[in-house]
Amino acid sequence: MNSVSVRALLIRGMFAGLLAGVLALAVAYFLGESRLDAAIALEESHAHTHTHEHGEELVSRTMQATGGLATGILVFGVAIGGIAALVFCYALGRIGAFGPRATAALIAGAALLTVYVVPFLKYPANPPAVGDPDTIGQRTGLFFLMIALSVLLAVAAVLAGRRLAQRLGNWNAAVSAGAGYVLAIGLAYAFLPSFDEVGADFPAGLLWQFRLSTLAVQVTLWTTFGLAFGYLTERLLVGAGAAGQAAPRGAGVGAGVAH
Known part of the structure; x- marks a missing residue:
């Protein structure tokens, strides 16, 4: 080949x-x-005084x-x-x-x-x-943490699905691995802080x-x-x-x- x-x-x-x-x-x-x-x-x-406080923009909106x-x-x-x-x-x-x-x-x-x-x-x-300017750093960090968790859990689900396929068959293994991913993401949603700003x-x-x-x-x-x-x-x-x-x-x- x-x-x-x-x-x-x-x-x-x-x-x-x-x-x-x-x-x-x-x-x-x-x-x-x-x-x-x-x-x-x-x-x-x-913010009526915004322009006077911060002056000219470093980078124009255009x-x-x-x-x-x-x-x-x-x-x-x-x-x-x-x-x-x-x-x-x-x-x-x-x-x-x-x-x-x-x-x-x-x-x-x-x-x-x-x-x-x-x-x-x-x-x-x-x-x-x-959004509160004081929490923007925390919100950004948690967003990237959520990306990392999602990717890692997806990789784990794929690996688990491949192993389960030998015992359960491709379809049942895919469903089981997908359900595990959804469950893990649901737990992450529940335990990570939320923001309503x-x-x-x-x-x-x-x-x-x-x-x-x-x-x-x-x-x-x-x-x-x-x-x-x-x-x-x-x-x-x-x-x-x-x-x-x-x-x-x-x-x-x-x-x-x-x-």
Whole structure:
């Protein structure tokens, strides 16, 4: 079987991440920035002396909404694309009889769920004027802790599912491992502190529009990455030679990735 270098997959992962970042940037700009501007206007209307106390902004709002936003999302897209490509190198052929596109889609979906959706449900994004400035450090730390717990528990669930499959079968093992993950996340939700710092005068509609726009950015990013990376890797791996078809059942293309 022909070997495919990790470097080739890594480059395609980063390119797919860049493409996903471009589309996510469009969603963030056209869907999220208007909500952010509205929240900033509310914040400034409740702080009459804000401008006099802090003086001129170091970075203008225009730069934040254009260059700053683009840099952050595009760099993030390339970074997660490279990381996901490395995960793909390990996962292909080891998580079932899935082809490159299906494996890429599963990785993207799992990343969206574990890295963003699960932490988001516990600690959703807040626009300006929402939240106590004195707790922002604690809230940020807990959000990243929730990400770490979610990822580690997901990895543990996958490993447990593989072991249970020998005794329970693939379907029952997957259900059992998934139930264990949900239970563990539920316990984390219950024991980690929560924050309810939304003021009574802040429009509920604007709050949820802002939160849904941040969720839409992540859904766009990971969905685009999964589709683009799956397409690119399938072309690469199929083009690497027909020897992949002669590989033993279950070995998968991932077993032939050269390190």
